[in-house]
Amino acid sequence: MAAPAAPEPLLGRYRVGDVIGVGSFATVHRAVDERLDDVVVVKVLAENHSLNPEVRERFIAEGRALRRVASPHVVAVHDIGESDRQQPYLVLELADRGTLAARVAALRADGWTATPADVLAVARGLAAAVEAVHAARLVHRDLSPGNVLLRTGPEGAVEGVPAAVVRPDERLVLADLGMSKDLARSSGLTVAGGTEGFRPPEQAGPGTVDTRADLWAMSALLSWLVEGADLPHSLDAALRRSLADAPARRHPDAAAWLADVEGALAPGTTGGPDRARRRPAAVVVAAVTAAVLGLGAGAGVTAWLDRPRSAAGGATVAISGPGAATVGEPVTLTADVAGAEHWVWTLPTGTYVADDERVRLTASSAGAAEVVLEARAPDGTALTAVHRLRVGAGS
Incomplete structure (x- = not known):
């Protein structure tokens, strides 16, 4: 006769069950809150790390950080405690549908590629989560498919079209703030x-x-999601803006990032990467007018945090055109690109144009501005050219 199974161990009022995840510093268990009769997750710091004050404090700080973020798209923390062996633990809500990484792997095994509904379902949930994290004056610092979870909750549909990657009865939630940076307590300097x-x-x-x-x-996560998909090339252009090496060249916030993604997938956008072609030099000039250069003196000129590279891996990017203009005078700039199939113009207003040989800008006020041209070399190196334009008031 088989011996009865040993009872599951208790951590406080939580009966700890199966291991559902193991990381470098902690183990994650499915557990039952015996007082509330609810299924939760218990994340326990490894015993060897519990004696390290720095690691211990960072683990506890993750619980505090989660408590500061109020969003249905960020995993909620219910409790914090310590075991009899002095191991701190966090009690978190259970994301019962697994990770985004596992979902995408399973779908790809059946030949799936992302649709616009899939992209929007992930982008909207991700942007909502990151916006809440940033509103709490935190930087997540470890956004990856393994840290994006799925749980029961009817938020997966996109305009009535079910998405395969986030189903209509699911919602996306962001987890693991163990590496988050508290901007309210530091200058942002980090390891x-x-x-x-x-x-x-x-x-x-x-x-x-x-x-x-x-x-x-x-942007890296969404680029991973759309690998192999036939989607508008304008989506690639939108994502590449925040993949710039220099933080100053990226979107200013999650809302602007999402607006570009949604705009790229709006009806009437251009065909996917397989249908995209480099435009001939004689292409009709793109008219980007109105307030494209409507900036005050000094606006748009931002200090670079990284030195841009205009040549690498057998590819080069440059911008040719006048360095000065007057208000109301159209200015044409030309992309000189070699060794790269696609490129993206970022205009002073933050809008972008993909793959056009030329852009035409009309200044609406005097000042100074930058136009940026970005591409990627065959070896993956990000290339950037910057054209500075001085705008005079004119007669």
Whole structure:
């Protein structure tokens, strides 16, 4: 006769069950809150790390950070405690549908590629989560498919079209603020960190990090999601803006990032990457007028946090055109690109134009502005050319 199974251990009032995740510093268990009869997650700091004051404080700080973020798209923390072996633990809401990484892997095994509904379902949930994190004066610093979770909750439909990656009865939630940076308590100077492939350049070593690091990771995550999909090339252009090496060239916040993604997928946008073609030099000049250069003196000229590279990996980018103009006078700038198939213009208002050989700008007020041209070399190196334009009042 088999011996009865040993009872599951208790941590406070939580009966700890199966392991559902293991990281470098902590183990995550499914558990039952015996007082409330609810299924939760208990994240326990490893015993060897519990004796390290710095690691211990960072673990506890994750619980505090989660408590500061009020959003249905960020995992909620219910409790914090300590085991008999002095191991701190966090009690979190259960994301019962697994990770985004696992969902996408399962879908791709059946030949799936992302649709516009899939992209919007992930982008909207992700932007809502990151916006809430940033509103709490935090930088997540580790946005990756393994830290984006799915749980029961009817928020997956996009304009009545169900998405496969986030289903109509699910919502996306963001987890793991263990690497988050509290901007209210520091200058942003931080050590290296993040997940390979989703780590912005400024997190590759010690340096200054702000909320724009998360925007880079958001674009990297969405780029991963749409691999192999036939989607408008304007989506690639929107994502590449926040993949700029220099934080100053990225979207200013999650709302602007989402607006560009939604605009790129709006009806009437251009065809997917497989249908995109480099436009001939004689293409009709894109008229980007109105208030494109409607900036005050000095506006648009932002200090670079990284030195831009205009040549690498057998590719080069440059901008040719006048360096001065007057209000009301159209100015044409030309992209001189070699060795790269696609490029993106970023105009002084933050709007972008993909793959046009030329752009025409009309200044509506005097001042100074920058026009940026970005591309990626065949070896993956980000290339950037900056054209500075002085605008006079004219006669």
